[in-house]
Amino acid sequence: MKLDLSIVVPAYNEIESLESLYEAITGYIDSTDLDLQFVFVDDGSVDETYSVLCSWDLGKAHSKVVKLSRNYGSHAAIRAGIYHADADAVMVYSSDMPEPIEDADRFYKGLKEGYELVYSVRTGYRGDLGSRLFSKLVNRCIDENYPAEGLIGVAFGSKIKKELNTDIESNSSVFFQIFQMGFSRLAIEVPYLEREQGESKWTLAKKVKLFVDSFVMFSYAPIRVITSIGILLAAVGIVCAIGIIIAKLFNIFEFAAGWPTMISIMLLGFGVTNVSLGIIAEYLVRTLDAARNKKTFIVDTVMEDHAPDGR
Structure with missing residues (x-):
């Protein structure tokens, strides 16, 4: 049967949050009529993340676990997941669950309405000074339509998927690359959920690297x-x-x-x-x-x- 949506979930040393993630995903699968595939990407974890992901039974949903040879970073892991996704429509979801997984239905509905890109805008969230400064520079130098609060989730159709798999960029933000394509887009508001288990792997060093990569790759x-x-x-x-x-x-x-x-x-x-x-x-x-x-x-x-x- 043809899949409706592939959901890509990158994970790096997320053993503490996997139980909550599993409960959220299985609960969503039982409540939706979509034919789903979950593509989990283990980004070189050194804990038991990979073995736990492989042990999951997702019931009526298809699943795939992609293990990378080492830690390449979240954007490379997302690209790997997109490459191995089987559905024409793809959604990217974070393993620390910053938004309800049930919103996948809303993303898919937007794609069915004819939009090639559907992305979330965070409500009830205000980033720190560095994040706000970064967003302002992105709006000014890269894409004026990029969300000032940053992205949580994003879903896209076959056109964007084909372009991403044809041009797999290194040292590059996959989200900026998607926005630069210029396809029709729809923003939906989603509530921001604080991380409950584990610690964020989004370190200052990674933020600085993304900052440099983004402005070198997407702006003169x-x-x-x-x-x-x-x-x-x-x-x-x-x-x-x-x-x-x-x-x-x-x-x-x-x-x-x-x-x-x-x-x-x-x-x-x-x-x-x-x-x-x-x-x-x-x-x-x-x-x-x-x-x-x-x-x-x-x-x-x-x-x-x-x-x-x-x-």
Whole structure:
């Protein structure tokens, strides 16, 4: 039987929250009429996450557990799940359950109404200062329609799925890539649920990496900012040079030894130069990855469990 929806669930060391996740998923399966497939992706967990996922019986729903060879990060894990999803319609759901799994019906309904992308907007949520700043920069430099509160869940149809599986980007946010495609989209409001078990694996280091990756992969703003700074500093330098020449020629004032000024100018100049080279290097590294055709993820094992009733 043709599947209605594949739900991709990435997991990394989530042993503490798996029991609650299982109860939520099985309860949802019993209440829905959709023909579902759950694609769990173990992103190189070092605890018992993979074995627990493989032991689950999801009743009438199909399931697949994809084990990656190591920890590649949540976005690579999501891409692996999308690649192994069998339904034309795909939804991404987080294992820490930030929204009710029952909302999958609402996502699927939006897709059936003709939208190629359906995404959630969080209600009752306000991120920290860093998150809000990140969102504002994303809206300004990448996509003005990207949700200011960030994404919880997203579902999409066969067109987006095909594009994602054709162009599997490394060091890239899958959500930004989806939004950049420009297909018709629908936003639905969902309540934000606080995490109850375990700790978030979304560390500061990962947030910084996503920040750098996002702006290097999807925006030319960093290069343009550095170019503008370079032009401004060059203009200031030219004006200062002309001023010094005029002052010398007409003896307007005497110059004293200005070592502090000279050091400050040199530090500023070298600092801007090094930042510029760093940003250029970020672009070159990603160009190198694309030229080498480096794999975004490597699959270790795929365990598939068809529904007992043969559906």
